Amino acid sequence: MTCTDFLSQLTDYFDGKVDPQLLAEVQAHIRECRHCEVVLDTTRQTIAIYRENEIYEFPADLRERLHAAIMKKCNSAR
Template sequence: MTCSEFLAQLDDLIDDKVAAPLRSELEEHLRGCEHCVITLNTTRKTIEIYRTHELYELPNELRERLQSAILAKCRKC
C-alpha cells in the first residue's frame, strides 16, 4: 500500500468504516510509515479539538484579512 492509497482511506479508517482485510493492510502500512502515522494522529487530534471547543465568530476585520490571504494564496497555485 502506498501513502496515497492510505490517505484515500483515511476518512473511513477514522470513522471505523473499513472492512477487516483493508484494515489489516492499513495497519501494516502504518507499521512502516511514520509519515502516515503522524497524519493519522494529527487528523484524529484535530477532530478531537474541533469537537471539544465552541465555535466563535471572528471579528469582521480579521475574517476579511483571513479570507483575502486565503484567496491570494489560492491564486498563486
C-alpha cells in the same frame, strides 16, 4: 498499500467504515511509514478538537491538505 492508498482510506478509517482486511493493511502501512503515522496522529488530534467544539463534520479540505503535506514529505524522504 501506498501513502496515496492510505490517505484515500483515512476518513473512512476514522468513520469506522473500513473493512477488516483493509484495516489490517492500513495498520501495516502505519507501522512501516513514519509519515503516515504522523498524519494519522495529527488527524486524530484534529478530530478530537473538532469534537470538543461540537463540529462533527469532517472538514472537506482537511484530507486534501493532509494529502499535499504527506506527499511532499514522502517524496522528499526518497
